[in-house]
Every structure is written in C-alpha cells, then in structure tokens.
Amino acid sequence: MTTPQTRYERLVDRLASTALMGIALLPAVVYLFVGLSSADQLAADNARIQAERLSRVIASNPEGWRFAQERLIDQIEAIQHPGERSSVFDSQGKTLIPPVGDPCRQFCLTHRAPLLDFGSVVGELRLETEVTPTVIRSAVIGILGLLAGLLLIRILHYRIIQPLRQARITNVELAFRDPLTHLPNRRLLMDRLEQALLASERTAEYGTLLLLDLDNFKILNDTLGHDVGDQLLLGVAQRLKDTVREHDTIARLGGDEYVVILEGMGEHETEAANRTEIVAEKIRGIFTAPFVIAADGRIHHSTASIGIALFRGQELSMEVLLKQADLALYQAKASGRNAVRFFNAQMQAAIDAHLAMEAALREAISRKELKLYYQPQIDHCGKLLGAEALLRWFPHGLAPVPPDKFIPLAEETGLILPIGRWVLQTACEQLKVWASEPAMRDQRIAVNVSARQFHQAQFVDDLRNILLATGTDPTRLELELTESIVLQEVDEAIRRMRQIKQLGVTFSLDDFGTGYSSLSYLKQLPLDQIKIDRSFIRDIATDQNDSAIVRAIIVMANSLGLEIVAEGVETPAQLEFLQNCGCTTYQGFLLGKPMPIEAWPDYLTQNTSHLFEPAET
Numbered sequence: 001m002t003t004p005q006t007r008y009e010r011l012v013d014r015l016a017s018t019a020l021m022g023i024a025l026l027p028a029v030v031y032l033f034v035g036l037s038s039a040d041q042l043a044a045d046n047a048r049i050q051a052e053r054l055s056r057v058i059a060s061n062p063e064g065w066r067f068a069q070e071r072l073i074d075q076i077e078a079i080q081h082p083g084e085r086s087s088v089f090d091s092q093g094k095t096l097i098p099p100v101g102d103p104c105r106q107f108c109l110t111h112r113a114p115l116l117d118f119g120s121v122v123g124e125l126r127l128e129t130e131v132t133p134t135v136i137r138s139a140v141i142g143i144l145g146l147l148a149g150l151l152l153i154r155i156l157h158y159r160i161i162q163p164l165r166q167a168r169i170t171n172v173e174l175a176f177r178d179p180l181t182h183l184p185n186r187r188l189l190m191d192r193l194e195q196a197l198l199a200s201e202r203t204a205e206y207g208t209l210l211l212l213d214l215d216n217f218k219i220l221n222d223t224l225g226h227d228v229g230d231q232l233l234l235g236v237a238q239r240l241k242d243t244v245r246e247h248d249t250i251a252r253l254g255g256d257e258y259v260v261i262l263e264g265m266g267e268h269e270t271e272a273a274n275r276t277e278i279v280a281e282k283i284r285g286i287f288t289a290p291f292v293i294a295a296d297g298r299i300h301h302s303t304a305s306i307g308i309a310l311f312r313g314q315e316l317s318m319e320v321l322l323k324q325a326d327l328a329l330y331q332a333k334a335s336g337r338n339a340v341r342f343f344n345a346q347m348q349a350a351i352d353a354h355l356a357m358e359a360a361l362r363e364a365i366s367r368k369e370l371k372l373y374y375q376p377q378i379d380h381c382g383k384l385l386g387a388e389a390l391l392r393w394f395p396h397g398l399a400p401v402p403p404d405k406f407i408p409l410a411e412e413t414g415l416i417l418p419i420g421r422w423v424l425q426t427a428c429e430q431l432k433v434w435a436s437e438p439a440m441r442d443q444r445i446a447v448n449v450s451a452r453q454f455h456q457a458q459f460v461d462d463l464r465n466i467l468l469a470t471g472t473d474p475t476r477l478e479l480e481l482t483e484s485i486v487l488q489e490v491d492e493a494i495r496r497m498r499q500i501k502q503l504g505v506t507f508s509l510d511d512f513g514t515g516y517s518s519l520s521y522l523k524q525l526p527l528d529q530i531k532i533d534r535s536f537i538r539d540i541a542t543d544q545n546d547s548a549i550v551r552a553i554i555v556m557a558n559s560l561g562l563e564i565v566a567e568g569v570e571t572p573a574q575l576e577f578l579q580n581c582g583c584t585t586y587q588g589f590l591l592g593k594p595m596p597i598e599a600w601p602d603y604l605t606q607n608t609s610h611l612f613e614p615a616e617t
C-alpha cells in the first residue's frame with residue numbers, strides 16, 4: 001500500500017538531490033573556511049560524511065547567521081502542517097527559536113548570538129499540535145558547513161512519533177509482540193529463526209543473527225525515568241525498521257536488546273560476512289543522530305554494541321546461535337562498546353578456557369590449592385619490618401596460575417569474597433603464630449584487599465570477627481588498598497576506613513602514582529603508608545622523570561607524616577638512590593622474593609644488612 005507523499009517528503013526528495021551536490025563540494029568548503037584541514041583530513045571528513053549517508057541538506061544562504069536562522073524557519077514552516085506549532089530546541093532542551101506567534105521569536109531571529117558550530121547538532125525541531133501537546137513529528141537539525149558563504153543545514157533525522165495510546169493491541173498480538181515497540185517478541189523470534197534456518201537449508205545460503213544491545217541504557221533509564229527509556233527504545237525500534245529490508249526480522253528480546261535476522265546473504269561465508277558487516281555498520285550508524293525524546297523534551301545520544309553469528313542450514317541449534325551472538329556481543333562490549341563483533345572459534349575457545357578456570361577456582365579453597373607467599377619489607381637499616389602476603393594458586397595437575405590472571409576473574413565472578421576472607425584468615429593465623437616467636441612478634445603482615453571485598457557491606461564485621469577468632473593483634477595487620485578502590489566512593493570509603501582504623505588495623509595505599517594521585521583526597525584519607533608503584537622504581541636510576549616523581553612523592557609523604565615503601569627494588573643502584581631520597585622502607589627481589597612460610601627460617605638466617613652499610617666517604 002502506498003501513501004500519498006506528504007509535503008515534507010516531497011520537499012525532502014527535492015532537496016536530496018541538492019544534498020549530493022553539497023556533499024561533493026563540502027571538502028573544498030571545509031578547507032576554504034577552516035583553512036587547517038590537510039588533504040588526508042579532508043578525505044576522512046568526506047568519507048565520514050558519505051558514510052553517514054546524508055539524505056537531506058536543507059538550506060543555504062549568503063547573508064550570515066541571521067539569514068540562516070530565518071531560512072531555517074522558512075524550511076521548518078514548509079514542513080509544518082496546518083494547526084501545528086514549531087519550535088527549535090538546543091541539545092539541552094532550551095528554546096532556540098520559540099513557536100510562531102511568540103513575541104520572542106523575532107527577537108531570537110534577529111539578535112541571537114551565533115549559535116551554530118560546524119558539524120554540530122543545532123538542536124531539535126519539534127512540531128506539535130494544539131490539541132495534543134505530544135510531539136507528533138520531530139527532526140534533529142545540524143549544521144553541515146559553509147559553501148562560499150552559503151550555509152548548509154541538514155536534517156539529520158526525521159521521524160513521526162506515534163502517540164502511544166493510538167496503539168491498540170489485540171490479544172493475539174500480545175502473545176507474539178512486544179507491547180512497547182510492537183516488534184516480534186522472543187516467542188515469535190524463535191519461530192522466525194526456525195523458518196530462517198529451514199530456508200537456509202533449502203537455499204544453501206547463509207543467514208545472519210545480529211544481537212544488538214544499547215550501551216549504558218540502564219543509566220539513562222534509572223536516572224531519567226522509564227518514560228524516557230521507553231521512548232528511546234521506541235526510537236531505536238523505528239530506526240531499525242527504517243534501516244533493514246522489509247522481509248528481515250527485527251525482534252525485541254526485552255530490556256534494551258534487539259535481534260535482527262538477515263536472510264539470503266549468499267553461499268560463501270566471506271561474502272555473507274562482508275554483507276553482514278555492511279548492514280551492521282549501517283545499524284550502528286542509526287545512532288549517529290541523537291534521539292529526540294518527548295517525555296523530557298530533550299535530545300539524547302545513544303550507541304549500541306552488536307554481536308553477530310552466521311548460520312547456514314540447521315547445523316547449529318537456535319539456542320547455540322543465540323549464545324554465539326551473545327558471546328560476540330560480550331566481546332563488543334568488552335572492547336569498549338559502540339562496536340560490532342562476529343562470533344569466531346577463538347572466541348569460543350577463550351570463553352571455554354575462562355569458564356574452566358572459573359569452575360576450577362570455585363573449588364580452589366576447598367581443595368587447598370591456594371597458598372600465601374610472604375615477601376619481606378625492610379627498613380633503612382636493613383631490619384625486617386614484616387611482609388606482604390601475596391596469593392598463589394596451584395591447581396592440582398596444572399601449572400600455577402599467576403595472580404594477575406586469576407584475581408581479576410575472582411573479582412568478576414564474586415569469588416574474591418570467599419578467597420579474600422581466606423587470605424585475611426590465613427594472614428591473621430600467621431600473625432598469631434609469629435606472636436609466640438620472640439624474633440617475629442613485632443613483624444606485621446600487609447594484605448591486599450580488592451575493590452569488591454572492601455565495598456562489601458559486611459567487610460568490617462568479617463574483619464572484626466577474624467581478628468577476634470584468631471586472637472591476632474590488629475596493629476600488626478595492614479590493609480593495602482589501591483587508589484581506584486578508595487576513589488569509587490570516597491566518602492563511603494573514608495567512613496569505612498575510619499571504622500577499621502578503630503579496630504587498630506593500619507592502611508597502605510598501593511600502586512601509588514599509577515592512578516589519579518590527587519593530593520586533595522590524599523590528605524583526607526586515614527592512611528598510614530604509601531607504596532610507590534614499581535613502575536617508577538624500575539628506571540629510577542636512569543630516567544630523570546621517574547626519579548623526579550619519586551623524589552616528589554617521598555617529600556609529599558614525609559610532609560603528610562606517612563610511611564613510604566618503595567616496591568620492586570631489584571638493584572643496589574635503585575636502593576641507593578631511594579636511600580638518598582629519604583625513603584625508609586623497601587620491598588623487592590633484591591631484599592627477598594615472595595616465598596612460602598616454610599622458606600622463612602632459611603631466609604632469616606641470610607643477612608641483607610650489607611646492602612645498608614653506610615657508604616664510605
């Protein structure tokens with residue numbers, strides 16, 4: 001069924017041909033007016049603009065901004081239906097051009113300071129009727145550039161917003177359609193996917209399953225409300241429909257997840273992948289223009305990540321296909337979002353390995369595969385002050401897994417909570433043992449605490465219970481936190497640190513210098529010690545920047561009354577440099593590697609004090 005063209009559509013069709021000319025001339029224009037662009041940049045700009053497939057260039061003018069705005073109004077009025085009011089809003093939702101009849105309108109047109117930046121989105125054009133204050137049609141307008149003094153304005157996006165209440169849903173539809181967007185729901189999707197697999201079997205052609213998930217949708221939904229969220233979801237549904245072919249299936253799985261099934265993508269895998277990639281990029285492109293949301297009268301920007309699985313025939317079940325697309329989506333998200341990823345075999349292998357490691361780690365405590373190693377900390381006279389407890393995992397029958405590999409996994413899966421508790425418990429038991437040995441009773445143990453562990457509600461209670469149960473002197477226990485842990489929620493972190501300090505436990509700031517290192521918060525934190533990250537120590541004797549940074553950190557720590565530990569001390573030259581800067585505590589392979597507790601008696605008989613003999617003058 002064809003509908004008669006609206007006045008707007010006719011206008012746009014007419015202007016679309018002008019657009020091509022505009023696009024062709026734009027690189028020269030940008031060059032002329034900006035005067036900075038290199039040929040490469042021009043080519044890149046041109047490519048970007050082409051890629052965005054500008055469909056509408058709406059106005060040009062020879063007389064500057066005022067005329068530009070008037071022209072804009074003309075264009076707006078040209079697309080306005082009788083009985084509609086039009087206004088233009090900026091991206092913050094403030095009125096740029098009030099509706100017709102508003103006395104401010106003329107003032108805005110003649111006196112407003114230049115509001116247009118090249119390539120920027122000017123704002124949103126809204127057309128409303130008097131009867132229904134709901135936005136019924138809207139467009140996002142942007143400034144393309146100048147062409148010999150002519151201003152090119154483009155409508156980036158245009159759509160008709162159906163008032164929700166017009167949607168009448170039948171019972172049959174309810175069972176198969178998502179009530180918000182009217183797209184097929186999961187049930188209908190599975191049916192369509194089954195059909196697609198059968199068809200692909202018949203034709204021997206590839207098909208594609210795309211899983212799309214909006215980036216950061218939850219934040220928008222939670223902070224701006226569900227009305228805004230719903231309208232964004234509707235907007236995405238509409239743009240998806242405008243983008244893919246009519247016979248392709250688009251479904252909404254719920255939340256902010258959509259599925260697109262593409263069929264007839266060719267008989268060869270590479271061909272199918274290439275064609276899919278084009279569609280996927282096109283879909284990603286629908287997020288270039290911001291979304292106009294009537295619920296809060298503002299413009300919102302959104303991006304999406306897309307995971308893709310190819311299929312041919314019925315080799316793979318529907319569940320497996322969805323899983324593959326999901327894994328690819330996960331990779332797209334992990335790569336920093338706003339990305340497209342295809343499922344591949346390596347991905348599966350990596351995921352399998354990850355899952356296997358997770359399963360093994362789950363058993364690690366009960367199978368007694370975890371072990372604490374202790375690395376000595378030495379003061380400036382060569383005296384032993386204590387040790388940092390470092391976790392080791394020796395899975396039965398397999399090579400040891402380094403902490404850098406399994407601790408992030410433990411964090412991700414929440415296993416860090418039982419593991420962290422085990423570490424605290426074990427370190428406290430060790431302190432209790434040392435308390436009965438005269439040579440060791442003053443030694444302290446530093447324990448690394450992970451973000452998830454520290455922010456867990458019952459962390460303070462757990463710690464108190466462990467200290468009580470083991471009968472450990474709390475002043476011998478030190479907790480190592482990183483800047484990122486503390487900065488997650490500074491006020492809450494400080495409150496918690498104070499509670500812990502009341503128990504007698506002390507705090508060290510680990511990996512200092514690698515994070516934000518803001519002095520203002522450093523003053524507020526109830527810290528006892530700072531550990532200079534080993535990346536600064538490594539080149540301390542040769543790199544002037546590193547040595548300057550280390551010197552500054554030591555001065556600062558001294559003035560704040562904090563103990564300073566240099567970690568990763570590997571050479572006598574590094575040690576000597578640190579001594580000269582006034583550093584008081586050292587940790588590193590030069591003074592002792594992390595070792596199991598059984599190795600400590602041997603270590604204690606070795607003497608590192610020769611390293612600390614005062615240099616002869």
Ligand code: C2E
Nearest residue numbers: 390391403404407423448449450568569570587588589594
């Ligand atoms: P970290 O807290 O910065 O620990 C210091 C790391 O530096 C340890 O690596 C240690 O073996 C290494 N190291 C010490 N001296 C030297 C040296 O002279 N040269 C060099 N190149 N390296 C040195 P490790 O044991 O592999 O631990 C890596 C990270 O894993 C730790 O970094 C810490 O963030 C984390 N980690 C270790 N044990 C635990 C734990 O029980 N709980 C938590 N949450 N994290 C832990």
Ligand code: CA
Nearest residue numbers: 388448480510
């Ligand atoms: Ca540490």
Ligand code: CA
Nearest residue numbers: 510511531567
């Ligand atoms: Ca460290």
